[in-house]
Amino acid sequence: MAMAIRVFLTLLLFLISTHLTSSLYEDQVGLMDWHQQYIGKVKHALFHTQKTGRKRVLVSTEENVVASLDLRHGEIFWRHVLGTNDVVDGLDIALGKYVITLSSDGSILRAWNLPDGQMVWESSLQGSKASKSILYIPKNLKADKDDLILVFGKGCLHAVSSIDGEVLWRQDFAGESIEVGHIIQSTDEIYVAGFIGSSEFYVYGLNAKNGELLKKDHTTLPCDTFGELLTISSDKFVVLDNMRSKILTIKIKNGKISYNQKPISDLIKDSSGQAVIVPSRLPELFALQINSHVLLIKVTNEGDLVLVDKINNVAACSDALSISEGQHAFAFAQHEDSKIFLFVKDVSDWNGDLLKESIIIDQQRGNIDKIFINNYLRTDRSYGFRALMVMEDHSLLLVQQGEIVWSREDGLASVVDVTTSELPVEKEGVSVAKVEQNLFEWLKGHVLKLKGTLMIASPEDVVAIQALRLRSSEKSKMTRDHNGFRKLLIVLTRAGKVFALHTGDGRVVWSILLHTLRKTEVCVHPVGLNIYQWQVPHHHALDENPSILVVGRCGPSLATPAVLSFIDAYAGKELNSLSLAHTVAQVIPLPYTDSTEQRLHLIIDINQHAYLYPRTPEAIDILQREFSNVYWYSVEADNGVIRGHALKSNCIHIVDEYCFDFRDLWSIVFPSESEKIIATVTRKSNEVVHTQAKVMTDYDVMYKYVSKNVLFVANAAPKARGEIGAATPEEAWLVIYIIDTVTGRILHRMTHHGCQGPVHAVFSENWVVYHYFNLRAHRYEMSVVEVYDQSRADNKDVWKFVLGKHNLTSPISSYYRPEVTTKSQSYFFTHSVKAIEVTSTAKGITSKQLLIGTIGDQVLALDKRFLDPRRTLNPSQAEKEEGIIPLTDSLPIISQTYITHSLKVEGLRGIVTVPAKLESTSLVFAYGVDLFFTQIAPSRTYDSLTEDFSYALLLLTIVALVAAIFVTWVLSERKDLQEKWR
C-alpha cells in the first residue's frame, strides 16, 4: 500500500507543480493570445529598384509609421512607429541604401538602413517659423564629395550630407515671408520658388556648394492663385487662378520668370464645374479634374497647353514612373460597379495602353484613394506593372496581372472604439466528432500531449504538440463556449469601417464599410464617434441576432448633424441607418430595454434637447415610467464647468414625441485662474461588485461606497497644463474630486501640491487609481483613493442581522446626506503611462489587477493589493494573513507580469477588458497601431483546469494506481503467507 501512496503522491505533486505557475512559459505563447501588426493608411510609397530592394516597398503612413513591406506577401520586414506628434512629411531613398524620412514639420531628418531598418543617423533642423516642409533628394548633386539632401522646413533651406546627416549649409527664408513651394535643381544651382501672398511669385537662386544667394527674381501674376503649384518639369509649373477658370503656366529660365495663361474653356467646351489640379507628377503633363472627368493636358516647350485626353470616372492617378531612358509610364484607375479598371499608359505615346486590367474588389473596401505603380521585367522581357492601391477603408492591396496578390487590413491600425458581442449558441445536431475530426485524431492528440507531459517526446513530437495546441479548432469555433472565452470584438475604425474579430484567433469574421460614414456631398468629413451594444438578446428574445449601434457625425465640429447605423452583429449587415436632423454631443445608454431587448439611448444635442432612441411608442412608455429617475452630467472642459441634468418635459419648440427638454440641476464651477479640468473618469456601467463590505483585520467592517453615479475629476493648475518641466513645483498643483453625479455633491476633494498631469485614471468599485507626475520628487506617482460608506457602518452587530434591524435592504437614495470616509495613499511608479484599465470579471469575486499601458507599448498587470491605502511599514500578523503587503514607496515592476510578454503593441492607445463567463478569467484587448488580445486570470484559474490539462495522464495515473494496489496487495498476501509458514 505504501508504495501505491508514494506513487500517487509523486504524481499528484507533479500535477500540482505544473499548474501553479502564474506567468507564461515560452511554449504557451500564442495559445490564448494573439498579436497583429499593422501600419495604418499609407501616405507615401516608394519602390526600390535596385537588386536587393527589389522585393520591397517602403511606406510611410498616417499613423506615423515607416515600414518596409515584402512585395510578394505583404509582410512587414521592418517597421518604426514614430511618436504621435512626429508626423512623417517626406520619404525618399538616398545613396541607394538609406531611407530618408523628414518628420515633425520638417525639423527631424532621419536615415534608416534599407535592409534592416536600423537608424543610421538623425539630425534635428532648426528653424524659426512654421512652414510647409519639403524633402528633396537631387540626383548627382555634390558638395565636397557629399551627396546632398535638401530640406525645406520651418522657414529654412538646409543642405544635409547624406552620409552622416551633418548640416552643410542653411539659408534662412523666414525674413522673406515667402511660402516656399518647390525646390528645383539645375546642375550647380538650386532654385527655390514660392509665393508671397497668392500672386507674388518669387524665385531665389542658390549656390549648391555653399548655399550662397546668387540671384533673385519675382513677378506679379495677373490674378490671385488657387491651390498648390504643380511641377511639370524642372522649370515649368502650373497653377489655377482663384476663379478656377484659367490655367497659369510659369516658366523659369536661368532664374528669370515668365508666365502664360489660358482659360480652361479654350481646352474643353463644357468647362462648367470646379476645376482642381490633380497632384500627380507627370513629365510635361498635368491632370485637371473637372466634375468627374480628368483632362490630361500637355505643356509644350513654348508653354502652350494641348489637351491630350479626357477620361471619365477616374478614381486615382499615380505619379509617373520612369521605365527606361525617356519613357515614362503612369497609371490611373476607373471604377465601374464592383470592378476596377487599371490602365497604365506611356506618357509620350498616348494612344496605346501599356496595360489594361480589370480587378474585382470587395465592395466593403470602398473607392481607391491612392495608387502607386512599379514595373518589373516579365519572363518574355517586356515590362510588367504592379500597382499598390490604398483604398477608402485604409486597406492596402497589391495588384498584379489582374489579381490581388495580397491585401492588408490597415484600417485596424486606427481603432476608434471597441465593443463585444456574444457568438451564437451552438445548434443541436452539430456533433462533437465533426469538430474534432475523428476519434483517432483525438486519441493521437492526447497521446502526444501525454508524451509531452512525461517528457518522453522527441523533438518532432514537440513541434507537433505545439502546432496542435496553436490550431486547436476549439478556440476558433463560431459558437458560444460555456467559459465565455469566444466572443466577437467589434471595432470601429477611423475610416468608418466596422470589423468583427474573433477572440480565439483574431481573424476578421466580417467587415462593413458604413455608407453613413462615407464621404458624400451632404456629409463632407464624416467621423465615427462611438459604438454601443444596441440589442443584446437573451432569455426570451434569443432568436434575434444581437445588433450594435454606431454613432457618427458629419464633421469634426460639434455643430454638424449626427448619423446612426445599426449593424447585425452576426451577419455584419447594416440593418438600418439614420441621418439625423439634430447634432450629437453625448450618447447615454439607459439601463432600460424594451421587449425585444433593444437598449434605450438618449442622444443629447448641443441645443439642450434629448432625443430618445429607438423611436417606438414602447420606448416612450418605458421612459415615461422612469422619467424622474434619469440623470446625467456634462463636462465643459474648456470652461471648467460640470453640470448635472434631468429630463423636464417634451420639447416645446420642436414637434417630436421623442424629443425632450431638460434642465440643469446642479453646477460646479471651477475657478478658471487656479484650475483646469484635465481628466474625468467614471465607473464602467456594467461592472459587478460582489462584496459590498470589507472586513478589516480587527474584525471591523467597512462598507464600500458603491454608487454608480460617481465621477472622478482631476484638475491641474493652468500653468502646469503643458509639458512636464514647463512649470515650477510652486506653480503646479493637482486637485482631484470625487463627485456624485445625481446631486452634484463633492464627496472628496484633495490637493497634490507640486504635481501635474497628464493624469490617467481608472475608477472601479469604490476606488480610483490615478497616475500623474510629481515635480518635487521628479518622479511619476500613482495614488489610490478608496471611498467607504459610513451611513451603513452601524450594521456590525450580529443580533441586528438576526432581528432584521439593519438598514442594508432599504433602498439607497442619492438624496441621503453622504457620510463617506476616504483612505488614500501615493506610491512612486517608474514608468509614464499611456492607458490604464482594470480587469473585470463576471461576478466581481476575483481580485483585481490594474492593466497599465506603459510608455514602451507593453501592458503591465499590477495587483491592486499593491495600491492598498492600508499598507503599513510593519504589518501585524493579522494584517499579513489578510494579504497586506508591507509599505514601500514605489510600486514594483515585475517583468514576468507583462501580459504582452515579449511583444509590443506599438502606438498603444487603449485597453479594453471584458469579463468571460468563467469567473476567474478576464479578456483583455489592447489596441494601437497593433492589436493584442489575451486572457488573464488575476487569481489564477482557480475554477477550472487549464486548457492543456492531460486527461489521458489522469486516466493513466488511475489505471496505474489500481494496478499498483493489486500488485502490492498480492505482494503483501504472499509475504503474509511466507511469514505464517516460518
Add this chain to the structure above:
Amino acid sequence: MGALPFRFFFAVTLLLTCALGFQSDELLLDDDEFGIEGGRSFDSDSHHQPPATATTSRKRFSDSASASDSKIQFPLQHAFGDSDFSDAGNFSARLKTWSHGGQTLTKLRFKRDPLTDVEQKNFQELLRGDDFYRIRLPSNVLSPPGREYIISSVKARCLPGDGLEEHFVIHMEGVNVLAVNYGAPGACPYPRQLKLPAKWSFKSYTVLKNSEQAPRTPIFAEDVLGGEEGDGEAVKPIEKSFWAKYWMYLIPLGLIVMNAVTQAMNMPDEQPGGQPGAQTQQQPGAAVQRGPSSGGVRRR
C-alpha cells in the same frame, strides 16, 4: 446638542486666550471649529455674539491682519421647480487676507428670509409634484455672481422634517465657491412620501470646506535602492528559528532516539526473563513470555 454651546464657548475662550499669540495657528483653529459647527438657524442668532467680540479683540492686537479683515455678504437665491430665482437669504462671513496674499472666508453665518405666502404655496406645489427645489450661489463672493452661478437642487420632499431642514456644505477655493452640497441633513428614503412640514421655517446647517492636502508619498532610502533594482518582491524571507526550519527532521530523529532508548531499557528486563535456557523449550511458552514483556514496555 447640549454639548454644542459648551464646546462653542470653549472654543471662544480658547480663541480669546491665544489671540495674543501665534497668528496662523489660531485662525486654523477657529476656522475648523466654526466651520464644522457652522452657522445657526436664525432663531439661535444670539449665540453669535461672542465670536464678534473675539474678532474685535483680535483687531485690537494683531495689526497686520486687522486691516485686511473685512466682512462680506453674499446672497442665496432659490427657485421652485422651473421658476425664476429669487432672493432667499444671506450668507455673511469674514474675509481673511493672509500675509501671502491668499484670501479665505471664516465664520460663515446664514440668515434665511422667512417664506412668504406665495412661496409657501409654491413649495406645497413642489411637494405635491415631487419636484426640485433649487438654490444658487454666486461663484465668486467678492464680485457676485462671478463667472456663473453655482446651482444645486434637491427633491422638495426631502426637506420637510419637523420644520424644513436644510444642510449646506460650501466648497471654497479662496474667495471662489466651487460647489455647494445641498440637501436634507439626514436621510431621504425612496420612495419619497408626501409630508407637509409642521411649520414653514427653515432650520439651516452650514459648513465651509476647503481642500485638504493629499498625503505625502512615503520615502524610504533603503527601499529606493531595492526599487531601482527592479525586484519588487524585495520582501526578505524572515529568518526562521532552528526548530521551525528542521522540525521535520528533528521529530523522526527524536522518535528514533526514544525508540532506541526504550529498547535499551528493555534489554536489561528481557535478559533476566529469558535467561533460563528457555529457547530450546517449546514455542508457545516463548510466545506467552514475549507477550507480557513487550506489554510491560508499553506500559512503562
